[in-house]
Amino acid sequence: MAIVKKFLIASIITLSMTAAVLSVIPVTAQTQTMTEAHIARIKTNCGVALATLGRIHANDAPVYINRNQTYYSISDKMMARLNSRLTLNRYDATDLVKIASDFNAALDDFRLSYKAYDNTMADLVRMDCTRAPVSFYDKVGDARDKRERVHLIVADMQKLIDGYRDAVKKFKSDNLDDDKDESDG
Amino acid sequence: MGDNPENANTDMLHVPWYRHKLLHLVMVSIAVALLLVMIAMGLYVSNGTEQLDISRPGYSAVQDQVDQSGTFVSFSADGPVNSIVIDQFLKLYDEQTTRVDSSEIFLSTAISDEALEIDAP
Numbered sequence: 001m002a003i004v005k006k007f008l009i010a011s012i013i014t015l016s017m018t019a020a021v022l023s024v025i026p027v028t029a030q031t032q033t034m035t036e037a038h039i040a041r042i043k044t045n046c047g048v049a050l051a052t053l054g055r056i057h058a059n060d061a062p063v064y065i066n067r068n069q070t071y072y073s074i075s076d077k078m079m080a081r082l083n084s085r086l087t088l089n090r091y092d093a094t095d096l097v098k099i100a101s102d103f104n105a106a107l108d109d110f111r112l113s114y115k116a117y118d119n120t121m122a123d124l125v126r127m128d129c130t131r132a133p134v135s136f137y138d139k140v141g142d143a144r145d146k147r148e149r150v151h152l153i154v155a156d157m158q159k160l161i162d163g164y165r166d167a168v169k170k171f172k173s174d175n176l177d178d179d180k181d182e183s184d185g
Numbered sequence: 186m187g188d189n190p191e192n193a194n195t196d197m198l199h200v201p202w203y204r205h206k207l208l209h210l211v212m213v214s215i216a217v218a219l220l221l222v223m224i225a226m227g228l229y230v231s232n233g234t235e236q237l238d239i240s241r242p243g244y245s246a247v248q249d250q251v252d253q254s255g256t257f258v259s260f261s262a263d264g265p266v267n268s269i270v271i272d273q274f275l276k277l278y279d280e281q282t283t284r285v286d287s288s289e290i291f292l293s294t295a296i297s298d299e300a301l302e303i304d305a306p
Contacts, residue, residue, distance in 0.1 A: 038305040049301040056295055058243055062250035063290055065237055069252070070284045077259040078281065082274055084262040091266060111233050117291075118236050137303060140296060148293035155288040165278060172271045 039133045046129040049140075057121040064114050071107050071157060079103065079164060091175060095167045103160045110153045117146035257281060 042049070079100040086093040120143045129136035202208065229235055239248050258281065260274055298304035 035305065041306050042303045045302040049303050052301055053296065054243070058247050059250075060291070061236070061239055061244055062247045065239065066250075066252045067285060067290070068237070070257070070281075073257040074282060074285075077257060078274075078278055081260045081262040085260075085264065085270075086266055088263070089266040111236075115233050115236055140298070140301065140303065144293045144296050147291050147296060151288075151291040151293060154290055158286070158288045161282050161285070165275065165282075168271060168275060168278070172268060176266070176268045176271060 034134060034137065042133040042137055043130050046133070046136075049129060049136075050125060050127075053121065053140075053143075054125045057118075057125055060118070060121070064118075067154070068107075068111065068114075071103075071110065074161065075100065075104055075107060082168070086171070091171070093171070096164065096171065099160055099164045099167055103157065103164070106153060106157045106160060110150065110157065113146065113150045113153055117143065117150050120146055 079096070083093050083097050083100055086096065120139065124136070124139050124143055127136050127139060229238075235241075239251055258277060260277060264270065294300065
């Protein structure tokens with residue numbers, strides 16, 4: 001009997017928890033539903049939104065091109081060349097090579113993420129938000145997420161640039177500061 | 186009889202227009218050209234060149250914002266390694282990475298609902 005009671009209690013608890021979870025899901029979905037007033041506001045401000053998006057989209061292009069070029073140059077003309085020079089001189093540049101490799105991977109990610117963002121923005125500025133306000137609103141959310149992703153990658157790349165600088169300084173203090181003292185002496 | 190050039194020319198005049206070799210050549214040339222253009226456009230879009238193309242319609246106003254100076258100085262991959270060389274590298278590295286030292290770009294708040302005036306009333 002005790003086992004049956006325990007089984008019944010466990011079943012009731014499980015059912016209660018399932019019911020609680022299921023009751024929360026529609027509420028969450030409800031908050032995503034757009035009101036008529038919201039849809040009307042999107043339709044009214046459609047022109048303003050499209051103009052702002054178009055301006056931002058156009059201004060993003062030179063920022064991306066300049067960043068992409070500079071990041072590539074930092075990788076190819078600075079990091080790769082110092083790593084090569086250290087290796088040719090038989091120094092252990094493992095840490096620097098690792099950071100440079102991570103930087104190259106982040107650069108690839110930056111390009112892919114920006115491409116996805118740019119394509120979404122291109123679709124967005126062509127949309128008719130007076131006819132399809134809900135789709136337009138969803139697309140804006142999608143573009144925002146993709147833009148945020150690009151922003152986070154830029155922040156990561158900045159950390160890698162700083163990290164490479166710190167690693168070079170560490171390499172110098174670990175391997176070369178004695179040489180300088182000797183040459184000064 | 187049939188080898189007479191005069192007869193051959195007369196036969197050519199009676200060939201229907203859709204059986205002329207010249208027409209076939211033109212059509213095949215156009216088809217090949219269209220195929221090559223489609224391949225080129227596919228590559229242009231897929232490999233990210235589109236994002237670097239500032240000559241696209243709508244970007245003329247921002248063309249002058251692209252840095253075309255090409256002033257990025259390369260560090261030499263050859264030569265000895267000593268403290269002075271590393272100091273030179275760090276100086277050059279600092280100078281050139283200042284171009285990208287701001288991470289405050291592509292902020293998602295620029296296209297927030299409020300900024301676009303499409304937030305819920």
